[in-house]
Amino acid sequence: MSVLVVVECAEGEVKKSSLEVATYGAQVAAMLGTTATAIAVGEATEANLAKLGEQGIAKVLYDAEPRLKDFVNNAYTKLIATAAEQEGAQVLVLANSNIGASVGSRLSVRLKASLATNVVELPKTDGGQFVVKRGAFSGKAFSDVVLSGDRKIIAVKKNSLEAKHDAGKTAEVVAFAAQLADADFADAPKQVVMQEQTGGVLLPEAELVVSGGRGMKGPENWHLIEELAQALHAGTACSKPVSDVDWRPHHEHVGQTGITISPNLYIACGISGAIQHLAGVNSSKVIVVINKDPEAPFFKAADYGIVGDVFDVLPKLTAAVKELN
Amino acid sequence: MKFLVCISNVPDTTTKISFTPDNKEFNKAGVQFVINPWDEYALTRAIELKEANAGSTVTVLNVGEADTEPNIRKALAIGADDAIRVNAAPQDAFFVAEQIAAVAKDGGYDVILMGKESIDYNGFQVHGMVGELLGIPTVAPAMKLDMAGTTATLEREIEGGKEIVEVSAPFVASCQQPMCEPRIPNMRGIMTARTKPLKVVPAVGDAARTQVAEFALPPKKQGVKLIDAANAGELIKLLRNEAKVI
Numbered sequence: 357m358s359v360l361v362v363v364e365c366a367e368g369e370v371k372k373s374s375l376e377v378a379t380y381g382a383q384v385a386a387m388l389g390t391t392a393t394a395i396a397v398g399e400a401t402e403a404n405l406a407k408l409g410e411q412g413i414a415k416v417l418y419d420a421e422p423r424l425k426d427f428v429n430n431a432y433t434k435l436i437a438t439a440a441e442q443e444g445a446q447v448l449v450l451a452n453s454n455i456g457a458s459v460g461s462r463l464s465v466r467l468k469a470s471l472a473t474n475v476v477e478l479p480k481t482d483g484g485q486f487v488v489k490r491g492a493f494s495g496k497a498f499s500d501v502v503l504s505g506d507r508k509i510i511a512v513k514k515n516s517l518e519a520k521h522d523a524g525k526t527a528e529v530v531a532f533a534a535q536l537a538d539a540d541f542a543d544a545p546k547q548v549v550m551q552e553q554t555g556g557v558l559l560p561e562a563e564l565v566v567s568g569g570r571g572m573k574g575p576e577n578w579h580l581i582e583e584l585a586q587a588l589h590a591g592t593a594c595s596k597p598v599s600d601v602d603w604r605p606h607h608e609h610v611g612q613t614g615i616t617i618s619p620n621l622y623i624a625c626g627i628s629g630a631i632q633h634l635a636g637v638n639s640s641k642v643i644v645v646i647n648k649d650p651e652a653p654f655f656k657a658a659d660y661g662i663v664g665d666v667f668d669v670l671p672k673l674t675a676a677v678k679e680l681n
Numbered sequence: 682m683k684f685l686v687c688i689s690n691v692p693d694t695t696t697k698i699s700f701t702p703d704n705k706e707f708n709k710a711g712v713q714f715v716i717n718p719w720d721e722y723a724l725t726r727a728i729e730l731k732e733a734n735a736g737s738t739v740t741v742l743n744v745g746e747a748d749t750e751p752n753i754r755k756a757l758a759i760g761a762d763d764a765i766r767v768n769a770a771p772q773d774a775f776f777v778a779e780q781i782a783a784v785a786k787d788g789g790y791d792v793i794l795m796g797k798e799s800i801d802y803n804g805f806q807v808h809g810m811v812g813e814l815l816g817i818p819t820v821a822p823a824m825k826l827d828m829a830g831t832t833a834t835l836e837r838e839i840e841g842g843k844e845i846v847e848v849s850a851p852f853v854a855s856c857q858q859p860m861c862e863p864r865i866p867n868m869r870g871i872m873t874a875r876t877k878p879l880k881v882v883p884a885v886g887d888a889a890r891t892q893v894a895e896f897a898l899p900p901k902k903q904g905v906k907l908i909d910a911a912n913a914g915e916l917i918k919l920l921r922n923e924a925k926v927i
């Protein structure tokens with residue numbers, strides 16, 4: 357019996373969300389009186405994988421097959437299933453990311469496991485039941501879900517817990533070969549296109565986010581959003597109408613029909629706060645709203661607010677951040 | 682090409698969420714149900730591809746009780762040819778996936794499209810379960826879908842970018858924007874939808890693997906603290922010293 361953690365890597369680094377997942381997995385292992393092993397996917401360096409010891413991981417499996425550098429659904433599923441069987445994993449923990457959801461859902465069938473996605477807290481195991489809390493109704497509610505299968509798969513929502521850093525602790529990195537065949541790579545991507553991210557901060561992974569709505573008036577004014585984001589080292593986002601008219605790319609659109617984010621700080625500039633927009637951001641820890649209309653519904657969901665003109669307020673905020681730094 | 686489009690019946694996006702007094706069930710009283718917004722991308726794209734490929738058909742599928750039929754009819758009005766309702770209260774995602782897989786296998790569908798996720802249970806998981814049950818590829822979430830014969834080219838969103846993936850039918854894709862501009866029914870569609878076939882079939886498969894123990898609403902916000910626009914820099918100090926987020 358053990359806990360297996362799926363760690364996503366890119367350009368040699370372990371993704372921030374996977375450090376959280378590793379922390380989560382190690383804590384579940386401690387609860388169950390066992391150890392946590394990680395299986396790394398994507399492009400990783402041995403040094404960075406060994407550092408997963410800081411999150412409480414004992415051992416890291418890594419298959420250096422070069423075709424695993426990019427996400428291949430079938431190959432990743434087989435790789436992780438093979439590792440789960442070898443390790444006798446009872447609990448599998450992964451990120452609630454596009455990769456995590458793609459492989460987690462297939463694995464739940466292959467391993468006959470109970471799957472919970474969008475999980476926001478450590479499990480409760482009293483009374484012999486295994487219960488996880490997950491977000492539901494697009495951020496408007498939570499549900500406690502009993503995972504009744506012998507095996508369980510948990511996809512942890514980003515930024516739901518803080519990654520632990522026990523400096524100096526290292527994990528043993530072990531070569532792993534899942535004996536993948538060419539057929540496992542039949543759905544390999546023909547091409548991978550990465551988008552330019554403001555200041556290099558990936559929106560789904562961002563701890564701080566500055567977001568603009570129709571109140572920004574046009575794409576030519578977005579430098580105001582970007583300057584504040586750069587000063588804060590934040591990611592940038594937008595409302596749906598903004599991406600619908602191509603002021604901003606679609607991958608920045610947050611909300612019910614866009615991506616859901618839960619950063620530590622979300623700064624909404626010229627966004628009214630429609631319920632469908634809130635669905636994508638209302639689990640942010642702190643929400644700041646800048647809107648010239650004091651009646652804008654977003655103020656009801658905000659922690660801090662400024663009733664004012666974005667064109668006046670944003671430069672002041674950027675200046676204040678620069679001063680503080 | 683035979684398209685199967687899975688639609689979920691969900692509370693309208695503006696619904697104020699509440700639960701029964703024991704917090705065990707969603708309170709449906711007074712709630713209007715709609716086709717899951719993501720599923721509208723799947724439906725419209727299937728109809729577009731049908732129109733471009735003579736001889737193709739689009740079947741919509743819902744796992745639900747009779748109260749979902751108005752939205753199934755709406756999908757028919759938008760342009761699907763026929764519909765299947767698996768007559769069961771959905772228990773969990775695996776249960777739903779088993780029903781979809783059984784219908785897909787029975788009917789020999791080539792392309793199984795669904796929405797990225799349901800806006801009520803936010804599972805984002807049915808796609809992979811169906812693909813695995815049928816032993817066929819899944820592409821999730823897909824932002825673009827083109828077909829040439831039985832070969833599909835899709836754009837899959839990954840964090841920070843996209844992958845261009847090619848698969849041959851049969852396959853599963855879970856759809857999201859900007860795949861297409863979702864259509865709304867027109868008068869003619871609404872009239873013809875009334876007589877399009879809607880088949881009701883019994884559920885199959887095993888018991889659910891998860892059970893909801895309890896629902897809860899998020900804790901209420903304290904209320905907003907307003908800062909004077911003239912003194913906007915003050916906000917940054919509060920974010921550092923009070924909220925401690927920067």
Ligand SMILES: Cc1cc2nc3c(=O)[nH]c(=O)nc-3n(C[C@H](O)[C@H](O)[C@H](O)COP(=O)(O)OP(=O)(O)OC[C@H]3O[C@@H](n4cnc5c(N)ncnc54)[C@H](O)[C@@H]3O)c2cc1C
Nearest residue numbers: 569570571595596611612613626627628630632633648666
């Ligand atoms: C099924 C469905 C799904 C949807 N999904 C999403 C979704 O995923 N994400 C999403 O964002 N929306 C979504 N919407 C749309 C949503 O209902 C709103 O229409 C949208 O969020 C409004 O965008 P906005 O706030 O940018 O624009 P508006 O509502 O036009 O608001 C602009 C705001 O800017 C303020 N403003 C104007 N000028 C200034 C200024 N100079 N300084 C300061 N403030 C100013 C105004 O007071 C106003 O509050 C969805 C709608 C439906 C029906």
Ligand SMILES: Cc1cc2nc3c(=O)[nH]c(=O)nc-3n(C[C@H](O)[C@H](O)[C@H](O)COP(=O)(O)OP(=O)(O)OC[C@H]3O[C@@H](n4cnc5c(N)ncnc54)[C@H](O)[C@@H]3O)c2cc1C
Nearest residue numbers: 687744771772773774795796798799802803804805806807
């Ligand atoms: C009365 C009732 C009680 C329920 N009780 C529970 C419960 O106890 N536990 C629980 O987990 N869930 C419950 N559900 C939710 C239901 O089982 C969900 O449909 C199922 O969990 C899939 O949701 P998801 O968010 O996981 O799907 P996702 O993976 O997010 O859905 C992706 C896509 O799958 C398709 N899809 C999803 N559901 C259906 C469907 N029913 N028919 C056709 N296509 C579909 C849609 O295209 C959707 O966009 C209940 C629903 C109802 C109506």
